[in-house]
Structure formats: C-alpha cells, structure tokens
Ligand SMILES: Nc1nc2c(ncn2[C@@H]2O[C@H](COP(=O)(O)OP(=O)(O)OP(=O)(O)O)[C@@H](O)[C@H]2O)c(=O)[nH]1
C-alpha cells in the first residue's frame with residue numbers, strides 16, 4: 001500500500017521551532033537568527049548592535065559554533081548574557097539545539113535574543129530555529145554573485161546586510177547587482193550596508209530591528 | 217554533513233508516519249521532493265541514505281527523488297516560468313523585474329509499504 005505523507009522532511013524540526021517561537025512570544029522576547037559564511041562579520045556586527053541597543057533593549061546571545069567559545073567570550077566581555085552551542089561538526093543549528101540553549105537563559109531578563117548561527121551559507125537555510133527574523137550577512141569581499149549561487153539562504157531571509165563596506169573600494173562588488181538579486185528572491189527584505197568595525201550603517205540596522213520588534 | 221541531518225530527519229519522519237497509520241510492513245519505496253533551490257544535493261542525499269538506513273525502518277527501501285523547479289514570475293509581463301537554476305531576467309520578455317518563488321521544498325511525499 002501507498003501512504004501519502006506530503007509533509008516537510010524537517011517537520012520534527014519545524015514543530016520544535018514553533019514551540020520555541022511560542023516560548024519567545026510568551027516571554028516577550030524578539031528573536032533574530034543571524035546567518036552568513038564564516039568570517040563575514042557576524043560577531044563584529046553583534047558587538048556593534050549591542051553598543052547601539054544597550055540603552056533601550058536587553059540583549060542576549062546564543063553563539064553557534066562547530067567548536068570553541070571565542071565568539072561567546074567576545075560577547076561575555078561586553079557583559080551580554082550568552083550561551084555557547086558547540087555543534088561538534090554539524091554545519092548548522094537546529095531547533096532542538098536552540099531549545100536547549102534557550103533553557104539556560106532567563107527569558108524574563110531578555111528583550112532581544114540574537115542567535116549567531118554556524119558560519120555557513122548552505123546548511124543553515126533549511127532549519128527554522130523559531131526566530132522572528134532571519135538576517136543574512138554577506139561581506140563586501142565575498143562577491144556579489146552569492147545570492148545567485150546560494151539562493152536558498154537569501155530567499156528565506158527577512159533582510160540582507162552587506163558587511164565590511166569599507167572594503168568596497170578594493171573589490172568589484174556591485175551593490176546594485178546584489179540588491180537586484182535579493183529583490184528577486186525576497187521582494188520585501190530590506191538591504192542594509194554596514195561597516196561594523198567603524199559602526200557605520202549599524203545604527204540604522206539596530207533601529208530597524210527595534211522597529212520590527214514593536215510589530216510583534 | 218547537512219544531507220546526513222536531513223536523512224536522519226527523513227527516517228524519523230517515516231517512523232512517525234508508519235506509527236500514525238499503524239503500519240508494520242517493510243518500507244519498499246520512499247518518494248521525496250527536493251527543490252532545485254533547496255541547496256540539498258541529491259547524490260549526497262542518496263549516499264547518506266545508503267549509509268544511515270541499514271538497521272532502521274527504512275532499510276532496503278528505494279529512495280525516489282523528485283526535483284521540483286522554482287518558479288520565476290515576471291512583474292512586467294506577468295509570465296510564470298519554471299526555472300531549474302537562478303536566472304537573471306524574465307525568460308520571456310527579458311525584464312529583470314522577476315520574483316523567484318518555490319524551489320526550496322524538502323518533502324516526504326509518500327511511503328510504499330509491503331502488504
Ligand atoms: N574591514 C572590515 N573588517 C571587518 C568588519 N567587520 C568584521 N571585520 C573583520 O572580519 C573578520 C571576521 O569577523 P567576525 O565578526 O569574527 O566574523 P564572523 O562572521 O563572526 O566569523 P565566524 O563566527 O567565525 O563565522 C575579523 O577580522 C573582523 O575584524 C568591517 O566592518 N570591516
């Protein structure tokens with residue numbers, strides 16, 4: 001006999017993600033999943049966002065890395081509550097890992113939870129963590145063809161952040177090209193340009209995140 | 217790596233479906249859909265399935281993979297076209313004003329069970 005299933009292969013993950021989202025909503029926590037390739041500038045961006053938002057929102061961070069706790073230590077140094085997940089080889093976070101990390105946070109002390117996903121443009125695309133927003137970060141040194149080459153991650157994101165824009169003069173990266181590609185894949189997603197080390201463009205992104213939070 | 221996680225989830229999902237339908241027969245065939253823009257590689261998926269399925273409920277099952285295309289919808293001429301890879305312009309009128317939809321599916325479509 002033939003059993004018709006017609007369900008997502010990742011249904012178990014998707015269900016857990018729904019539960020995570022319900023937990024966040026019940027606690028009034030707004031959750032952002034930050035994805036991008038290794039070294040695209042996610043942690044530097046987190047540091048900048050924290051400096052802009054600290055007066056108005058209580059931030060907590062979940063750091064997803066294959067190994068080590070370097071990024072978690074960077075956030076801890078700023079006094080941000082942080083939970084490190086080591087995926088031990090896995091190339092992405094999933095909703096189950098997220099749930100265990102969230103269990104270690106006191107959500108009553110948190111307004112904004114940012115999850116720094118494992119550096120990867122492919123594998124992070126399929127796994128809903130229960131976030132409200134997914135932001136994809138792309139470095140100006142990584143090439144403006146990445147949306148075409150890795151469409152899934154861009155298609156499923158709510159915003160594109162082009163990072164390291166101070167490097168633009170040294171590359172052939174075309175902002176109009178990546179913006180046009182993003183528009184095809186995610187018509188409603190805004191595109192931000194930041195140079196997080198210099199805190200350029202980051203206040204605008206922080207403002208947008210805070211504004212999105214008020215919409216939930 | 218990623219394909220391994222997907223196959224693990226797939227096998228788990230097959231178990232859930234069989235339990236729900238109270239079926240105990242051997243699984244002969246699985247039909248799944250893997251969208252062309254999903255970023256999931258079908259050969260790696262087959263490889264992972266051969267690696268992980270022995271000793272599970274899916275042991276010996278044939279894995280049949282459908283690869284649904286993405287749809288490009290033109291904002292100028294309104295045409296919807298199936299695309300198998302990212303295109304830059306509308307294949308019909310050449311307008312760059314297109315929206316790309318679908319193509320990210322990862323679905324367990326059906327399970328054939330021995331009677
Ligand atoms: N020029 C320039 N370099 C930057 C900028 N932001 C980050 N970097 C550099 O890029 C490198 C990687 O930055 P991280 O913030 O650690 O990147 P990441 O995405 O968190 O890296 P992983 O977590 O390892 O994937 C560091 O050497 C940063 O100093 C920027 O705005 N401009």
Ligand SMILES: [Mg+2]
Pocket residue numbers: 042043044071116
């Ligand atoms: Mg980092």
Ligand SMILES: [Zn+2]
Pocket residue numbers: 290291292293294295306307308309310311
């Ligand atoms: Zn057209």
